[in-house]
Amino acid sequence: MLRAISLSVDGRLRDVSLGVCGGECVAILGPNGAGKSTLLRALAGLLRAAGSVCWMGTALERIPYIERGRRLAWLGQESAAEFAFPVRDVVAQGRFAHGDDNQRIDEVMAALDISHIANRSITELSGGERRRVFLARALATGAPIQLWDEPTSSLDVRHALEVYALARNLANSGDSCVLVSLHDIRAAYRFDRVIVLDQGKLIVDGSPHDVLTAPLIRQVFLVEARFLTSLVPELPGIV
Amino acid sequence: MPKIPLIFTGFILLLLFALGASLALGEAMLSPVEVWEAIWGDGDDSSRIILFDIRLPRTIVGLFAGAGLGASGVVMQAYFRNPLASPGLLGVSSGGALGAVLAIALGSVLGVFSVPMASVAGAFMATGAVIMLARKGASPEHLLLAGVALNALFGAATSFLLSMSAAHTHLGAQILFWLMGGIENRTWEHVWMSFPGILLASLLLLPLGRPMNLLALGDSGAQSLGVNVRRLRWQLIVLSTILTALATAVGGIIGFVGLVVPHIIRLTHGPDHRRLLPLSMLGGASLVLLCDLPTRFLGSGMRLGVITSLVGGPFLLWLLRKRPC
Numbered sequence: 001m002l003r004a005i006s007l008s009v010d011g012r013l014r015d016v017s018l019g020v021c022g023g024e025c026v027a028i029l030g031p032n033g034a035g036k037s038t039l040l041r042a043l044a045g046l047l048r049a050a051g052s053v054c055w056m057g058t059a060l061e062r063i064p065y066i067e068r069g070r071r072l073a074w075l076g077q078e079s080a081a082e083f084a085f086p087v088r089d090v091v092a093q094g095r096f097a098h099g100d101d102n103q104r105i106d107e108v109m110a111a112l113d114i115s116h117i118a119n120r121s122i123t124e125l126s127g128g129e130r131r132r133v134f135l136a137r138a139l140a141t142g143a144p145i146q147l148w149d150e151p152t153s154s155l156d157v158r159h160a161l162e163v164y165a166l167a168r169n170l171a172n173s174g175d176s177c178v179l180v181s182l183h184d185i186r187a188a189y190r191f192d193r194v195i196v197l198d199q200g201k202l203i204v205d206g207s208p209h210d211v212l213t214a215p216l217i218r219q220v221f222l223v224e225a226r227f228l229t230s231l232v233p234e235l236p237g238i239v
Numbered sequence: 240m241p242k243i244p245l246i247f248t249g250f251i252l253l254l255l256f257a258l259g260a261s262l263a264l265g266e267a268m269l270s271p272v273e274v275w276e277a278i279w280g281d282g283d284d285s286s287r288i289i290l291f292d293i294r295l296p297r298t299i300v301g302l303f304a305g306a307g308l309g310a311s312g313v314v315m316q317a318y319f320r321n322p323l324a325s326p327g328l329l330g331v332s333s334g335g336a337l338g339a340v341l342a343i344a345l346g347s348v349l350g351v352f353s354v355p356m357a358s359v360a361g362a363f364m365a366t367g368a369v370i371m372l373a374r375k376g377a378s379p380e381h382l383l384l385a386g387v388a389l390n391a392l393f394g395a396a397t398s399f400l401l402s403m404s405a406a407h408t409h410l411g412a413q414i415l416f417w418l419m420g421g422i423e424n425r426t427w428e429h430v431w432m433s434f435p436g437i438l439l440a441s442l443l444l445l446p447l448g449r450p451m452n453l454l455a456l457g458d459s460g461a462q463s464l465g466v467n468v469r470r471l472r473w474q475l476i477v478l479s480t481i482l483t484a485l486a487t488a489v490g491g492i493i494g495f496v497g498l499v500v501p502h503i504i505r506l507t508h509g510p511d512h513r514r515l516l517p518l519s520m521l522g523g524a525s526l527v528l529l530c531d532l533p534t535r536f537l538g539s540g541m542r543l544g545v546i547t548s549l550v551g552g553p554f555l556l557w558l559l560r561k562r563p564c
Binding site for chain 1 (some may be wrong): 505
């Protein structure tokens with residue numbers, strides 16, 4: 001569904017190759033500056049990169065811009081909010097490539113718990129609320145490839161869990177894949193697959209239980225990891 | 240969105256009122272009936288002459304200069320994602336001013352039209368510089384700094400010419416008048432010089448309102464949603480500089496219209512560019528025409544550019560007091 005071969009971005013990303021199939025939910029881990037955002041941007045075609053990227057079997061450069069908007073959705077870390085657009089209008093922008101048909105909007109706003117602020121201006125929202133609005137915009141596209149750059153970084157624990165559940169449901173529903181960059185190593189266990197980047201290089205790629213070992217965590221993150229039993233928050237109904 | 244037609248009706252009525260007032264009011268007052276008759280070729284000769292030779296060209300120039308400045312302001316604010324951006328930001332109007340001032344200082348060689356012609360040349364020179372930078376893929380920040388540099392350069396040259404001409408009272412006054420903007424004594428040649436370009440650029444701009452909404456919330460986001468951001472930015476900069484150049488060439492520097500009109504409409508009707516663009520065109524045209532009225536009665540000191548700023552500034556302050564940005 002999404003394939004990259006020898007993807008390089010001067011100094012920030014070195015020779016990264018990966019393939020993601022429909023139904024997969026992938027976490028990208030790595031310390032600050034490891035190249036997580038750069039990888040997601042390069043996969044989304046948002047920056048010039050050497051190597052090749054394919055979306056659903058077509059080379060990226062052969063996909064017209066408007067079609068890109070239908071195939072892939074990208075959520076960046078920062079979002080400009082200089083102009084007072086109402087929340088609903090921002091989410092509706094997700095339908096740009098579909099001729100503003102207003103489909104799915106109410107559905108994704110409910111899923112991200114922002115229906116009650118639909119008419120508020122994005123300039124008035126908290127960081128976490130704004131994050132959910134832009135995630136809703138990405139989801140509203142209905143694009144089968146979803147790339148989210150640290151979607152949970154400013155969210156409270158419940159909304160963060162809901163975002164992981166959303167990613168899981170999207171992947172489970174069939175022909176979608178979700179790539180999410182994360183800082184929380186523990187959250188990576190909620191994903192099928194983990195990719196660890198360090199200094200622009202792909203270090204490991206596999207199931208979290210196989211690849212997230214104490215030596216790897218020591219090598220990449222320069223911290224010790226140990227197993228412990230403690231309270232783990234879950235959404236109601238899961239425990 | 241059923242509210243849209245109502246909003247547009249309001250703005251169109253305002254513009255029609257401004258147009259009517261601009262045709263009727265002046266040293267020689269015409270009644271609405273006289274205006275109507277003169278438009279259709281009836282009525283007496285003097286009202287026909289006043290209407291066709293004086294009022295109509297002045298009104299049409301004001302209409303298109305105002306609409307162009309309003310639209311150009313919207314574009315610059317979206318382009319730089321900054322509500323403080325104005326049409327003159329990139330040096331286009333100061334380039335136009337320099338051209339005009341140069342023509343005045345050197346004396347007319349080509350007759351009445353040397354001034355607007357020189358202004359168009361100056362503005363397009365600045366436009367060319369900006370577009371060349373934009374084509375090389377300069378970031379908005381680079382363009383902004385280039386605009387600061389161009390504005391400083393053209394401003395210095397204009398000041399130099401102004402101080403050189405100050406000794407010749409007549410020339411100095413003419414230059415100052417031009418720098419403060421105005422649409423009096425406009426002829427049909429001014430109309431033909433500005434209106435086709437402004438109309439075409441405005442029509443090409445209107446469909447860009449939809450992708451501009453996405454651009455306003457970030458380049459990468461817009462591109463990921465299906466916008467060719469590079470092409471859009473290029474189109475926006477070309478169209479907005481053309482609008483500013485032509486409006487400046489026929490109206491001088493009409494301050495504040497391009498800044499305050501989009502701002503006021505954004506505060507009252509929201510930031511959706513599909514609405515903001517046409518409403519700012521209607522609003523800019525109305526503001527220029529209405530502010531031109533007092534210049535006909537208040538003597539030579541009250542120039543159009545002075546009045547637009549005198550009216551626009553306090554109004555914006557009042558709106559901001561009511562509802563913070």
